[in-house]
Amino acid sequence: MNKPPLKIVIVGAGNAGCLTALHFAWHTRKDESIEIELVHNPNIITEKVGQATVQEPPKLLWSALGFDWYNNPIHATFKTGILYEGWGKKNEKWFHPFAADQLAMHYCPKEMQDYVLNSGLFKVTESDVEDISNIDADYIFDCRGKPKNYDDYHLLDHPINTCILAKPNWDTEKVSWSRHVATPDGWTFVIPTVKESPSNPYCVGYSYNDSITTKEDAEKNLLEMFDVEITKHVSFKNYIAKNPVIDDRIILNGNKFFFFEPLESTSVQSYLVWARKAFDVIVDKKATWESATRDMMEYLHETRNFILWHYHFGSKYNTPFWDYAKTIQFDDMKFGGILQYIKKSNNHDILPESYGGSTFDSSRYSQCYLWSLKNWYDGMTMRQNHPQ
Numbered sequence: 001m002n003k004p005p006l007k008i009v010i011v012g013a014g015n016a017g018c019l020t021a022l023h024f025a026w027h028t029r030k031d032e033s034i035e036i037e038l039v040h041n042p043n044i045i046t047e048k049v050g051q052a053t054v055q056e057p058p059k060l061l062w063s064a065l066g067f068d069w070y071n072n073p074i075h076a077t078f079k080t081g082i083l084y085e086g087w088g089k090k091n092e093k094w095f096h097p098f099a100a101d102q103l104a105m106h107y108c109p110k111e112m113q114d115y116v117l118n119s120g121l122f123k124v125t126e127s128d129v130e131d132i133s134n135i136d137a138d139y140i141f142d143c144r145g146k147p148k149n150y151d152d153y154h155l156l157d158h159p160i161n162t163c164i165l166a167k168p169n170w171d172t173e174k175v176s177w178s179r180h181v182a183t184p185d186g187w188t189f190v191i192p193t194v195k196e197s198p199s200n201p202y203c204v205g206y207s208y209n210d211s212i213t214t215k216e217d218a219e220k221n222l223l224e225m226f227d228v229e230i231t232k233h234v235s236f237k238n239y240i241a242k243n244p245v246i247d248d249r250i251i252l253n254g255n256k257f258f259f260f261e262p263l264e265s266t267s268v269q270s271y272l273v274w275a276r277k278a279f280d281v282i283v284d285k286k287a288t289w290e291s292a293t294r295d296m297m298e299y300l301h302e303t304r305n306f307i308l309w310h311y312h313f314g315s316k317y318n319t320p321f322w323d324y325a326k327t328i329q330f331d332d333m334k335f336g337g338i339l340q341y342i343k344k345s346n347n348h349d350i351l352p353e354s355y356g357g358s359t360f361d362s363s364r365y366s367q368c369y370l371w372s373l374k375n376w377y378d379g380m381t382m383r384q385n386h387p388q
Contacts (some may be wrong), residue, residue: 005033007136009128012143013040014047014255015109016271018116018336020059021273024066025122028283036122037137039129044145048107048167048232050191050199052178052265052369054104065119074111075197078176082264086182087380088313094336094379095177096372099355104265106178106191108199111178123224132250139282143254150239156304158238159311159325161188162210163220166228167201178265182315184305185213185221186325189262201231207261210235212321225359236261240300244274245289251278258300260357263307269367273299302366304372305330337366342374350374 004108010021021038028034058076061067069076081097088094098104117124129135147153172192179190185208186297193203206222213221219230240258245251253274260266274296280287312327342350351357363370378384 006138006141006282007035007037009137010036010038010136010139010141010143011040011132012141012144012145012254012256013038013113013117013299014145014254015051015112015268016142016256017141018100018113018272019060020253020275020278021122022060022064022116022142023272024121024279024283026060029121031283034283037125038122039127039135040115040117041126041128042126045127046113048199048202049205050106050193050197050203051109051112051268052104052106052191052262053268054265055098055102056224057268058103058105060272064121065074065115067115070312073115074107075109075194075199076105076194077192077194078136079106079178079192080176082178082180082378083116083175086316087117087180087187087310088315090381091170091379092316094376096376096379106193108197117271121213122358133375137280138249140250141278142250142252142257143239144255145381146255146259147241151235152242153239154242156238156240156260156305157328158261158307159328160207160210160320161211161237162215162218162233162235164206164222165232166204166206166210166222166226168204169227169229170326171195171210172203180263181225182317183208183221183225184207184319185218185313185321187263188226189224189306192225194377195295201229204228205262207236208327209321209324212324240297245293253278260307263310266303266307266367270300270303271365299366301334302335305332305335306366306368307358309335309377324355335365338370338373339377342370344378345370345372345374347374 008024009015023037025036081095084094131141172190174193175192181188187207189205191203193200206218209216236259238260243253244257253271277292277296281289281292308328308330314322314326348357365373
């Protein structure tokens with residue numbers, strides 16, 4: 001049997017590995033000269049924490065796998081936006097929405113893994129890969145999780161670096177949005193999760209900084225504020241790889257490439273953005289690794305700035321954590337220009353014509369259209385009346 005003209009191997013079956021394989025397999029399904037293979041070690045435990053997305057991942061699942069909200073093997077729940085509680089100084093609650101005709105999702109990573117690996121769209125091989133460079137392939141995506149050391153990474157300052165995961169003693173599924181609740185020590189995510197999901201014991205996460213708050217104090221505050229049972233403690237670094245493409249052949253993705261704290265659910269979308277940019281180089285031949293890497297680094301730079309911006313408005317708590325969080329600044333002329341623009345714009349200035357806006361501005365900052373940035377800014381700086 002002759003070797004196909006182009007063989008692409010993805011190593012690792014976490015969120016990044018599965019979605020990268022699915023993206024490449026779906027968009028090359030009519031090209032018999034391209035072979036897609038995913039290699040993974042089935043003994044590695046899949047991420048347990050429930051995931052949240054923006055709008056693109058559900059579109060890919062619907063297109064490639066026929067996913068819908070009735071035929072729902074990943075126990076996905078609706079995500080219409082994020083409800084911020086206690087952030088800023090103007091409103092007790094502020095909703096950061098998607099357009100009313102669009103949905104994102106929350107899902108269980110283990111069930112997503114099973115769903116994608118059993119799709120039949122690409123070859124799946126079970127193996128424990130130690131030396132990735134020995135794989136017989138033209139291109140290799142390294143999606144094997146966090147790096148063993150950080151010598152080749154930029155370590156980044158972020159307000160939080162630790163999380164207590166917990167099982168809720170209430171039905172989180174009753175709402176159709178993620179909750180991001182400000183706390184004295186940081187903030188807590190609550191992901192709507194069905195009780196049958198393997199992610200249910202990990203769908204509440206109390207996020208804090210262990211150099212400011214002790215583990216004991218964080219646990220105490222979590223249990224006082226939420227009716228939960230503690231299930232796990234995790235610590236993490238925030239980082240970006242210095243070189244996400246090695247020898248024009250090995251491409252890092254997922255936690256092997258970068259990790260930011262989970263505010264605004266940026267990770268899954270970022271994995272797909274990088275898969276698309278790599279596709280432009282490998283398959284469509286309309287970009288170079290130099291241009292793709294430059295564009296992706298700019299995207300991640302913007303993503304990090306967008307996360308840090310949330311903290312600059314503070315919260316209802318005047319505590320050492322929030323004092324510290326506001327000190328982590330960033331300098332970006334593009335963001336500064338956008339901020340000045342949205343301050344003097346009304347919604348019709350930046351809303352697409354298809355939604356009745358006066359103009360169509362397709363500019364984005366990271367994964368956000370300008371109307372989304374304006375929504376957050378207004379929520380933090382203007383007192384609003386809400387029916388709920």
